[in-house]
Amino acid sequence: MTIKHTAYATVDASNPEIDLENWLFGLSDDEYQACARGHHGAGTFTDEKGRGMVNTESVGGNLIIQHYRVVRAEKSFVEMYSAASRIFLFHLVPVTGAVRWTLTTTPKSTTSSTFACSVEVILPPVLAVLARTIVLGLFIRRHCEEETPNFAADIMRKHRKVQISA
Template structure:
């Protein structure tokens, strides 16, 4: 199950540093991005950066232990190979979650923020997820959270100088 959403970003793409943003995102800023966000923290294990995210989507509590796959100013890819999903907040299940974000140039000095979330579930969990409308809830969640992430990025980078001009 894969969903991708795009949000307008009223900041030029060359002012945004998504690598810096994701690995300095506070718990408070993460929770402010979506009412489904419960908690977040940044980790570093054996030199590999990551994040721990806790969110509730469509009646399922999900705990993700993301590890950095790639990250640079233009985007990042994080992978949580052993996310824990608690169906109806009660029944534990394992899932793999891949999260990517990228900032893309737009017109008139603006840009676009693209967020993609890909869940890999067992065949049985895929069937169950379809019956409880999980794809709908995940799409809705990503649409809502990307708008919140865009607001946070705009607030943090709107007044930054363009990368490479000594402003950082």
């Protein structure tokens, strides 16, 4: 079973000025936590397999721990994939699922861009009924809708800081 939601926000910067790859891998734990109530922590790393990110969040009363690896990372497109995320249903029952997190920017005008944040949770078929019962899709949608404008605001804050420094 796959549950996916994409949320959108406007960033007041032209698309070539935004660098999602640098933004994501420069995101501090505090900045990540400030973007959604359910965000508990995040950190990036580099090892022999490349770059990755670990984050922990609560979505709809379920604790999710993701061990993301970069699938693709560019200025206007970042795709992260966690093949074996640990999901603790109701913070108690551990299950394994996969999570794909995709961030994109596309030109909206000469001075603004559309930022998109997609979260896709892939659960084993046996968990499909349970996921529907606890309305996991609704909670993923709410979480995405909360974090996306806050991610966009953080991107803009950092963009302005760079402009002032230049």
